[in-house]
Structures are given as structure tokens and as C-alpha cells.
Amino acid sequence: MPDLAAKKQRPLWYNLSPLNLPVPGLVSIFHRISGLALFLGLVAFLYFLDLSLASESGFARAGEYLRHPLGKVALVAVLWSFLHHLCAGVRHLFLDIQVGVELKAARRSAVAVFAVSLALTAFIGARLW
Amino acid sequence: MVNRVIVGAHYGLKDWLAQRVTAVVMLVYTVVFLSALPRAITHASWKALFAQEWMRLATFLFVASVLIHAWIGVRNIWMDYVKHTGLRLAAQIATILWLAGCAGWAMQILWRI
Numbered sequence: 001m002p003d004l005a006a007k008k009q010r011p012l013w014y015n016l017s018p019l020n021l022p023v024p025g026l027v028s029i030f031h032r033i034s035g036l037a038l039f040l041g042l043v044a045f046l047y048f049l050d051l052s053l054a055s056e057s058g059f060a061r062a063g064e065y066l067r068h069p070l071g072k073v074a075l076v077a078v079l080w081s082f083l084h085h086l087c088a089g090v091r092h093l094f095l096d097i098q099v100g101v102e103l104k105a106a107r108r109s110a111v112a113v114f115a116v117s118l119a120l121t122a123f124i125g126a127r128l129w
Numbered sequence: 130m131v132n133r134v135i136v137g138a139h140y141g142l143k144d145w146l147a148q149r150v151t152a153v154v155m156l157v158y159t160v161v162f163l164s165a166l167p168r169a170i171t172h173a174s175w176k177a178l179f180a181q182e183w184m185r186l187a188t189f190l191f192v193a194s195v196l197i198h199a200w201i202g203v204r205n206i207w208m209d210y211v212k213h214t215g216l217r218l219a220a221q222i223a224t225i226l227w228l229a230g231c232a233g234w235a236m237q238i239l240w241r242i
Contacts, residue, residue, distance in 0.1 A: 035202045042199070042231050050238045052175060059172035086159070089152050096149065 024110040031088040034081035041078050076125045083117040144201050151194035158191040176242060185239045192235045196228050 021029070052062040065071045091109050094100055100109050165184065167174035178184055203224050211217040 032202075032206065035199075036206060039199045039203050042195070042228075046231060046234050046238065050234070052172070053179060053238060053242060056172045059175065086156070090156070093149065093152070 022107065022110075023114070024106050027088050027091070027110045027113050030084055031092075034085040034088075037078070037081040038085060041081070044074075045078075072129060075128060076121065079124060079128075080117065080121040083120050084113065087113040087117045147197055148201050151198040154194040155191060155198065158187055158194075161187060179239060180242050185242075188239055189236065192232050196232050199228055200224065 048062050048066070051058045053059075066075055091100075091113050094109070095106070100106055165178060167178060179188065204221055207217050207220045207224070211220055
């Protein structure tokens with residue numbers, strides 16, 4: 001008869017590394033990261049709105065900042081954050097009304113969020129560049 | 130069947146709903162803003178866009194939505210990751226003050242035109 005009590009006390013170690021975060025999980029964490037990025041970017045957004053509306057020279061200066069390579073990189077990053085957050089948010093609204101809650105459909109829509117937001121970012125980003 | 134309230138004071142439901150309503154407001158504003166955007170953006174046309182009373186009002190509603198939406202979202206992040214109560218409270222207060230300040234600044238920008 002094996003000693004069950006002794007067996008129970010053995011430490012357990014679950015190796016979780018073979019488990020990948022599924023695509024809907026990725027959409028979710030990027031929803032959070034992009035939301036935080038947009039919150040942090042709010043002040044820059046207001047700065048540019050202020051500068052561009054204040055005067056003719058301010059408008060020109062805002063344009064210069066945004067045309068600078070670093071400005072363009074920041075602009076594309078903000079653009080992707082916005083588009084991902086928007087697409088993931090729309091997906092959320094559909095899930096709320098019980099549309100696409102099945103595993104297959106939910107995975108497909110999660111892939112669609114990445115596809116649409118990245119494609120739009122590439123398209124608008126290319127035009128801005 | 131027993132009718133009873135299992136959960137608390139429904140604070141969560143209010144936030145859940147507020148998050149969705151503000152999201153839809155911001156979505157509608159984005160579409161309106163993009164369709165109202167002048168073809169050639171110069172300082173004059175850019176300024177004329179925000180000089181319109183309805184655009185200012187729409188932008189005000191957008192800013193109010195950002196305020197509520199960002200508060201709920203950022204507060205949730207603090208609640209999830211900042212375990213120290215005092216630190217979390219400080220972060221939440223800073224977030225509220227920061228957002229209120231941003232909203233005030235936005236109003237100043239819009240009504241100065």
C-alpha cells in the first residue's frame with residue numbers, strides 16, 4: 001500500500017512555459033497597453049492642439065515637429081495604439097451583445113483586430129511618411 | 130425562485146456601462162471629426178474647424194468621455210498591479226487630478242479661439 005499522505009506533500013511544479021497566450025489574450029493585453037499609452041500621450045495631443053491652433057507660426061512649428069523622423073515614429077506609435085484600442089473596443093461591444101462569443105469566432109475576431117489595426121496603421125502611416 | 134442581490138452596490142455595473150457609453154461617444158466623434166476635416170489643412174482651415182460652435186461642443190463631449198473612460202481604465206490598471214494601498218490611492222488621486230487638468234486645458238484651448 002503506497003503512502004498517500006507522503007505523496008501529497010510532494011512539491012508540485014507546473015511548467016507553464018509550453019502554454020502560449022491565445023490570440024484573444026494578446027488582443028486583451030494590447031488593449032490595456034494601448035489604453036495606457038493613449039492616456040500618457042494625452043498631454044502631447046493637447047500640446048499639439050494648443051500649438052497648432054494658437055498662431056500661424058505655431059501651426060508651422062507643430063508641422064515641423066511631426067515631420068521630424070522622431071515625430072513620425074511617435075505619430076505611427078500613437079496611431080497604432082489608437083487603432084488597436086478602437087478595433088479591440090468594437091470587438092468588445094459585439095461580445096457584450098453575445099455576438100461572436102464562441103471560441104472559434106472569438107479567435108477569428110481577435111485575429112481580425114490585429115489585421116485591421118495593423119493594416120490601417122501601415123496604410124495611414126505610409127501616407128503620412 | 131428567490132430574488133436576492135448577490136453582489137454589492139453595483140458600482141461595477143455603472144462603470145461597465147459608462148465605459149461602453151463613452152466608447153461609443155468617442156467612436157462617433159472620430160467619424161464626425163474625420164468627415165469634418167478640411168481637405169487642405171492650413172492654419173486658417175484648422176482654426177475655422179474648431180471655431181464652429183457645434184464642433185467645440187462635440188469636442189467638449191469627446192473630452193468629457195475621454196476623462197471618464199481613461200479614469201475607469203487607468204484606475205483598473207492601478208487596482209490590478211499596485212498592491213500597496215497608500216501607493217494605489219496616491220496613484221488614483223494623481224490620475225484624477227491629471228485628467229481634470231487635461232480637460233481644463235482642452236477647454237481653454239477650444240474657447241480661446
